[in-house]
Each structure stands twice: as C-alpha cells, then as structure tokens.
Amino acid sequence: MKTKITELFGIEHPIIQGGMHHVGYAEMAAAVSNAGGLGMITGLTQRSADDLAREIARCREMTDKPFGVNLTFLPIINTPDYPAYIRAIVDGGVKAVETAGNNPQKYLPQLHEAGVKVIHKCTSVRHALKAQSIGCDAVSVDGFECAGHPGEDDVPNFILLPRAADELEIPFVASGGMADGRSLVAALALGAQGINMGTRFIATKEAPVHENVKQAIVAASELDTRLVMRGLRNTERVLRNAAVDRLMEKERALGAALKFEDIIEEVAGVYPRIMKEGDMEAGAWSCGMVAGLIHDIPTVQELIDRIMAEATSIIRQRLAGFLAD
Numbered sequence: 001m002k003t004k005i006t007e008l009f010g011i012e013h014p015i016i017q018g019g020m021h022h023v024g025y026a027e028m029a030a031a032v033s034n035a036g037g038l039g040m041i042t043g044l045t046q047r048s049a050d051d052l053a054r055e056i057a058r059c060r061e062m063t064d065k066p067f068g069v070n071l072t073f074l075p076i077i078n079t080p081d082y083p084a085y086i087r088a089i090v091d092g093g094v095k096a097v098e099t100a101g102n103n104p105q106k107y108l109p110q111l112h113e114a115g116v117k118v119i120h121k122c123t124s125v126r127h128a129l130k131a132q133s134i135g136c137d138a139v140s141v142d143g144f145e146c147a148g149h150p151g152e153d154d155v156p157n158f159i160l161l162p163r164a165a166d167e168l169e170i171p172f173v174a175s176g177g178m179a180d181g182r183s184l185v186a187a188l189a190l191g192a193q194g195i196n197m198g199t200r201f202i203a204t205k206e207a208p209v210h211e212n213v214k215q216a217i218v219a220a221s222e223l224d225t226r227l228v229m230r231g232l233r234n235t236e237r238v239l240r241n242a243a244v245d246r247l248m249e250k251e252r253a254l255g256a257a258l259k260f261e262d263i264i265e266e267v268a269g270v271y272p273r274i275m276k277e278g279d280m281e282a283g284a285w286s287c288g289m290v291a292g293l294i295h296d297i298p299t300v301q302e303l304i305d306r307i308m309a310e311a312t313s314i315i316r317q318r319l320a321g322f323l324a325d
C-alpha cells in the first residue's frame with residue numbers, strides 16, 4: 001500500500017507505533033520497523049540524552065529499516081534537557097521524530113536541517129493547523145478514544161478525522177482506537193494516510209513489558225478505561241484499577257481544590273512498577289478504549305501482516321462488492 005505517509009517515512013506499510021512511556025524501547029521500535037511499519041523509541045523514557053543515544057544505537061543493531069523517536073513536551077516540573085535529546089536524535093542519524101504535547105517549533109529548523117521528518121501528535125483540528133503552519137511534515141490526529149492524553153475537546157475520530165481532512169494540506173495519520181484492517185480502511189476512508197497505534201502494540205510478543213500488562217489489555221473491554229486528571233486540564237485515559245478508583249475518589253472529594261500533589265502516589269513514577277514488574281495495581285497507566293478490540297498477543301509481524309491482509313481484502317472484496325456494475 002502506497003500513501004503519502006509510506007513515502008514520507010520510507011516505510012512499507014502506513015502503520016506507525018506511537019511513543020509509549022516505558023514501552024517504546026529499542027525492542028518495540030525495531031519489531032515494528034522490521035515488520036514494515038515505523039517504530040518509535042520513547043525519548044523521555046531514557047533518563048538522559050546519552051541514554052537515548054545508546055538506545056538509538058541499540059535499535060540500529062536490531063533493524064536496518066527506518067525508525068523514529070518520540071519527544072513529548074509536557075509541562076513537567078524538572079524540564080528535560082530537550083536540546084541534548086535533539087542532538088542525540090540528529091547525531092544518531094534518526095530520520096523521523098514524533099513530537100507531542102507542547103509546540104515543537106523551536107526545534108524544527110535543527111531537525112529539518114538534518115533531514116528529519118517531523119510528525120506532531122495533536123488532539124484537535126486547531127492544533128493540527130498550528131503544526132502545519134509552523135512547518136511540521138505530517139500530523140497524527142489523536143481522537144477522544146485514544147490512550148494517554150486526549151486533550152480537553154472530547155471529539156471522537158469519526159468527527160475529528162474528516163474535520164482534519166477538510167482543513168489540512170499536510171498528510172495525517174489516524175490515532176486512537178486503531179487495531180486492525182477495519183481501522184486502517186476506515187481511517188483511509190475518512191481522509192487519513194495511515195494509522196498510529198499505541199495500546200494494540202503493547203499486546204504483542206515483542207513488547208518489552210511484563211506479561212501481566214499484555215493480559216490486562218486482552219482481558220479489558222471497551223468499558224474499562226477511565227478519564228483522570230480532567231480537573232487539572234491534563235486529562236489522561238487509563239485502565240481502571242484500584243489506584244484509579246482511589247484517584248477518582250479523591251477527585252470527587254476534593255473537586256476544584258484538587259492539586260497534583262493530592263494524587264501523586266497514583267500517578268508519579270508508577271510506570272516502571274507496572275510495565276517492568278507487572279504490579280497492575282501500582283497506579284494509573286495509559287490504555288485506550290481499543291482494548292475492547294484486542295483479544296490476542298501475536299508477534300508484531302503477525303499483527304501487521306494481518307492488518308494489511310484484512311485491509312486489502314476489505315477494499316478489494318467487501319467494499320468493491322457494494323458497487324453495482
């Protein structure tokens with residue numbers, strides 16, 4: 001399948017793996033890239049720019065295909081040394097960067113000069129237009145269904161994607177709720193040039209996380225995610241567990257008086273305990289409604305091959321079959 005996204009990133013299939021904290025290690029990114037998609041190392045999971053440089057080198061040993069790095073710009077208290085991370089990306093010869101969160105404008109000239117293509121992840125048409133106006137090469141449009149931070153507008157992909165298609169000139173991929181060949185064809189029909197997946201890639205053999213995390217995704221239905229931190233305007237879609245129930249109880253009790261410090265135990269520094277140790281009650285972790293469509297743990301190659309075969313068959317048979325001769 002050839003789309004503007006496969007051409008932009010030099011990949012075989014229009015499937016991107018979104019950056020995922022404590023999941024997007026070299027093993028994950030290389031598995032996706034080796035299967036013909038675009039894998040993404042999560043920059044800030046690496047504690048320093050030197051660590052990121054080593055992770056990029058490790059990934060390079062596992063694949064000779066293109067892969068990218070996610071750089072998330074969030075209002076965190078201890079701001080990471082972003083210029084050093086950018087240097088590690090450029091010096092490491094990485095040619096694709098997924099930015100997310102705040103505006104990446106400051107770093108675009110340096111990235112573009114090094115031949116890096118930038119895809120900015122955003123949750124609204126106005127932010128997508130902003131990304132286009134500052135010179136991003138593509139955007140990833142993240143609907144309300146998505147794992148992680150869906151923003152505050154709550155527009156699901158059936159509206160958001162055609163709205164993006166109506167307004168944007170640069171290519172975009174559909175993100176949030178994507179799982180299979182049906183998702184890919186629907187996304188293409190709504191105007192996207194490919195898909196970005198998070199949650200679906202965690203439930204694969206190669207995802208470098210504890211087996212409990214994979215099983216939790218397989219066991220979850222589309223009803224099992226919750227939105228937390230809305231009151232802080234930092235909404236996150238997470239899988240419901242005991243910590244999330246506790247967090248939501250605090251949100252109810254404290255109302256508008258809620259501060260980040262009140263919920264720090266449920267959200268800060270919990271990822272290693274969940275992803276590495278498999279302690280599924282340790283805190284709140286991002287998970288999409290798409291969990292309801294995930295029923296198995298294939299290899300990444302099997303998953304991507306299956307998506308492409310299903311998409312091809314839907315286009316050639318199911319859709320073509322609706323047309324009268």
Ligand SMILES: Cc1cc2nc3c(=O)[nH]c(=O)nc-3n(C[C@H](O)[C@H](O)[C@H](O)COP(=O)(O)O)c2cc1C
Pocket residue numbers: 017018019020021023042070072099100101121142145146147148149175176177178196197198199200285286287288289290
């Ligand atoms: C466990 C987990 C961690 C994530 N961490 C990040 C992150 O650090 N930065 C980021 O931009 N997106 C992050 N995301 C969002 C994904 O990149 C992607 O946009 C999202 O998962 C798409 O929705 P889906 O899960 O329905 O496919 C995370 C998602 C998950 C499931």
